[in-house]
Amino acid sequence: MTLISVTGLSFAGTDNQTNDGTSPATVTLNVSCSQELNELATSWTKEYGRLNPTLKTNLNVIADNQNIPGSNLTLITKKEAISANDNTLWKMVIGRNAIVPVMNANNPMRNEIFRQGVPAEAFRQLMTDPQNQTWATMIIDGQEVPIHLYTIKNEALNAGIADFIKTNTNLNYGNAVANSEELISAIQKDIYAIGFCRLPDIRTSNSNNIAENISLLPIDKNGNGRLDSFENIYGNLQSFTHGVWVGKYPNALCESIYAVSSSKPTESNELAFLTWIMADGQQFMNPSGYIVLASRESQSNIEALTGTEVALTQTEKSNTSIIWLLAILGLVFTGVIITAVVRVLRKSKSSAINGEIRITNALNENVIDAPRGLYFDKTHTWAFMEKDGIVRIGIDDFLQHITGTLSRIKMKEPGETIRKGEKILTIIRDGKQLNVYAPVSGTIKSQNTALTEDSSLINSSPYTNGWVYMIEPKNWLREIEFLFMGEKYRDWLKDEFARLKDFFAESVRSNSSSYAHIILQDGGELTDHVLADLEPEVWEDFQTKFIDTSK
Numbered sequence: 001m002t003l004i005s006v007t008g009l010s011f012a013g014t015d016n017q018t019n020d021g022t023s024p025a026t027v028t029l030n031v032s033c034s035q036e037l038n039e040l041a042t043s044w045t046k047e048y049g050r051l052n053p054t055l056k057t058n059l060n061v062i063a064d065n066q067n068i069p070g071s072n073l074t075l076i077t078k079k080e081a082i083s084a085n086d087n088t089l090w091k092m093v094i095g096r097n098a099i100v101p102v103m104n105a106n107n108p109m110r111n112e113i114f115r116q117g118v119p120a121e122a123f124r125q126l127m128t129d130p131q132n133q134t135w136a137t138m139i140i141d142g143q144e145v146p147i148h149l150y151t152i153k154n155e156a157l158n159a160g161i162a163d164f165i166k167t168n169t170n171l172n173y174g175n176a177v178a179n180s181e182e183l184i185s186a187i188q189k190d191i192y193a194i195g196f197c198r199l200p201d202i203r204t205s206n207s208n209n210i211a212e213n214i215s216l217l218p219i220d221k222n223g224n225g226r227l228d229s230f231e232n233i234y235g236n237l238q239s240f241t242h243g244v245w246v247g248k249y250p251n252a253l254c255e256s257i258y259a260v261s262s263s264k265p266t267e268s269n270e271l272a273f274l275t276w277i278m279a280d281g282q283q284f285m286n287p288s289g290y291i292v293l294a295s296r297e298s299q300s301n302i303e304a305l306t307g308t309e310v311a312l313t314q315t316e317k318s319n320t321s322i323i324w325l326l327a328i329l330g331l332v333f334t335g336v337i338i339t340a341v342v343r344v345l346r347k348s349k350s351s352a353i354n355g356e357i358r359i360t361n362a363l364n365e366n367v368i369d370a371p372r373g374l375y376f377d378k379t380h381t382w383a384f385m386e387k388d389g390i391v392r393i394g395i396d397d398f399l400q401h402i403t404g405t406l407s408r409i410k411m412k413e414p415g416e417t418i419r420k421g422e423k424i425l426t427i428i429r430d431g432k433q434l435n436v437y438a439p440v441s442g443t444i445k446s447q448n449t450a451l452t453e454d455s456s457l458i459n460s461s462p463y464t465n466g467w468v469y470m471i472e473p474k475n476w477l478r479e480i481e482f483l484f485m486g487e488k489y490r491d492w493l494k495d496e497f498a499r500l501k502d503f504f505a506e507s508v509r510s511n512s513s514s515y516a517h518i519i520l521q522d523g524g525e526l527t528d529h530v531l532a533d534l535e536p537e538v539w540e541d542f543q544t545k546f547i548d549t550s551k
Contacts, residue, residue, distance in 0.1 A: 029269045032060040032074040036198065037257065040095075040288040041075050044281055048273055055269065073270050074260045077156070090264045092301055094277055095257040096291040098199045098244050099160045101217035102184075104191045109135055109142055110215065114234070116140060117220030117227035120250070124165035126194070130174040135192065140225070149174030150186050150195040156255075161196050164252035188213040199241075200289030208237050208287050216240060221250055222495050224378075228549075230499035237289070244291050248498045257290065271305055278302045363526045365493045369397040371463055375483035377439035378492075378550040379421075382463065383483065391476065393439055394467040395427070395458055398493065402500075402542075403429055404532030406455040411447050411468065418442060418471065420479050421551050425468055427458070429532065432539040437551055440479045442471035500526065503546050 029048075033041035038061050045057040060072065077097055101123065107113065116139050126133045130149040135142035151158065153176050177183050180201035187193040194217060204211050216234040218227050233243025243249055265271055278298040285292045293301075374382045380399040384392050400406070410426040418424050418438045425436040448467050451457055458466040473479075484492050504526065531539060 026054055026056055027269060028056045028058055029273055030058045030060070030072045031273070032062050032072045034074075034076045035061055035063065036077060036200070037075050039200070040257075040284060040290060043284045043288060044277060047284070048276055048281070051276075072261070073265060073273070075257065076260055077255055077257050089260055089262065091258045091260045092274070092304070093256045093293070093297070094259050094274070094301070095282070095285050095293060096244070097255050097257055098240075098249060098291065099157060099164075099196060099253040099255065100199050100202065100240075101194060101196055101219065102187060102202055102214055103194050103217045104187055105210075105213050105215040106191050107215070108191065109139065112141065113139055114218055114232075115227060116225060117218040117231065119220045119223040119225075120165055121223070123161075123219075124167055127161060127165055128167060145192055148190050148193040150183050150193055151176050152180060152183055152195075152197060153178060157196065157198065160253055160255060164250055184211055184214060198289075199237075199291075203237065203289040208289070210237060219250060221248070222492055228499070230495065230502045238286075241286055241289075241291050245294070247494055254291075265305070274305055275302050278305075363401055363528045363530060365490070365497055367528070368401065368493060369463070370489055370493070372486050374463065375439065375480050375485055376489045376492075377420075377437075377483055379437040379439065379547065380550075381436060381439040383439045383480075385473070385476065386470075389473075390445060391440060391442065391471050391473045392467050393424075393469050393471060395425075395436060395462055397462050398496065399427075399434075399436075400459045400462055401528055402531050403427060403434065404529030405429065405459050409451055409455045409458070411451070412444055414444050414446050416444050418444060420475075427455070432531075432534075432536045434539060434543050434547060437547075439483060440471070440473055441475050442473040444469050444471050446470045500546070503542065504530070 029045075031041065031045055041059055041061075045059045049055060049057040062074070062076075075094070101118070103110075103113070118138055122138045125137060126147060126149060130147065133147050133149075134144050135147055136144050138147065151161075151174055175186065177186060180197045183195045183197055184201060187195050188211070202211050202214050202216075203209070210216070218232070218234040220227060221231050222228070231248060233239050233248050240249075244254060259274055259277070261270075265274065278293070278301050282292045282298060370376070374384050376382050376396055380396045382394055382396050386392060406427050406429050408428040410428070412418065412424055419441045420438050422438050423435045424438040426433050427436060447469055448457075450465065451468065458468075460466065531542060
């Protein structure tokens with residue numbers, strides 16, 4: 001993991017002597033934390049005190065029903081204490097936590113549960129009516145035995161669960177217990193039990209392993225009846241925390257850890273402590289069962305606190321060491337740039353980039369156009385019924401952002417019959433091609449002949465001038481049940497980007513120049529038109545491992 005090292009800042013208590021040679025006076029840093037963050041806060045204050053011998057750290061643990069102290073710097077996850085309606089408090093996200101469903105590791109249906117996952121709808125039924133739910137209602141071919149639901153009497157935790165299952169009705173809490181220790185103990189003894197708790201609650205003491213006889217309960221995030229490879233993050237805590245970090249876990253079950261104060265900290269001790277938490281202090285997050293911030297978030301927080309730019313390094317070092325390190329990195333970076341430019345210039349002789357060196361933007365779900373009112377298929381096509389009952393179909397904005405500008409397409413002819421999931425189109429860029437599949441069934445009435453003259457219309461306007469076919473639908477009402485609209489499509493796109501990152505992470509070969517153009521940046525960003533200049537074999541991999549697996 002990349003940590004942030006801060007240079008040019010004065011950390012309280014780090015000098016053993018003052019300018020006149022006398023020992024500096026001891027100063028005190030007052031920090032409060034909620035009970036659930038006690039272990040993490042203790043690790044932070046203990047290590048920070050060790051690094052700053054003349055600084056006394058005073059940690060105060062506040063009770064659940066206690067108000068946030070007005071003068072102290074407080075570390076807390078309680079959402080109700082820092083609600084959006086409370087504008088009097090200063091707050092900053094310093095890490096993340098996750099609410100997790102867990103089960104007994106010896107559940108006799110464990111293998112099938114990990115193959116299918118459990119969708120949000122099944123959790124909703126369970127949480128609203130646990131007395132009438134069996135394992136057969138949770139998974140296909142599950143046993144007709146009752147599910148034993150255990151929950152903790154915690155308003156914030158249960159509010160997160162309610163947000164996840166999207167219900168405003170009062171939850172039936174099943175067997176409610178007082179705290180996480182009682183919940184874990186109950187599930188360890190009951191092979192048919194399910195419970196919800198926070199991620200640190202299932203971690204064994206002094207290790208980053210899951211407690212004995214406890215297993216994470218996998219969530220079928222996209223609700224397709226199986227746990228896809230990009231969703232399978234539940235094998236161990238390391239895989240899970242990384243999966244949460246890159247966005248593979250439902251957002252509703254993620255909660256932020258805040259630093260809170262009555263006003264923005266101005267005292268040097270508080271600023272230095274917060275800055276250290278954003279930098280090397282992040283290394284204490286995962287061992288305590290929490291999720292680190294992305295490096296850009298940490299960097300942005302530090303700059304907001306101090307107004308000072310920060311550099312990304314592997315660890316915090318002295319100013320002299322960092323200067324030497326930056327000098328060495330500068331030489332290496334210069335060599336990499338020269339090598340990259342030479343590669344691009346060589347490739348320009350044999351590829352259609354017309355001698356231009358292009359700077360591409362980052363590719364993420366925020367740049368994808370997704371008009372409301374269209375139905376979207378998992379094969380990245382769309383469908384829209386016109387007033388006369390004829391359906392217009394085309395390719396979504398996601399796919400054209402992946403391929404880059406198309407040079408040619410191959411279309412079917414009017415009168416041909418197509419079935420949902422069959423190949424209806426081949427899109428081509430400089431000889432490299434992908435097959436595209438039908439979102440719905442029907443008979444082609446007409447094709448967009450403008451695409452034969454200018455196939456780049458798919459890139460410039462995929463939902464208007466870049467449409468592909470007009471078809472007479474055959475089974476419209478049944479087939480649209482399997483398509484996405486609006487926010488459901490947006491939520492699904494987040495999973496697609498996670499799957500896309502996994503595809504490149506698994507496919508990139510460090511010794512292959514075929515992948516030289518891929519930029520998987522810190523935080524997991526890809527460059528726009530990521531396939532555009534890659535070799536044909538990469539397009540073939542993308543077809544079989546990404547497009548075809550969605551059919």
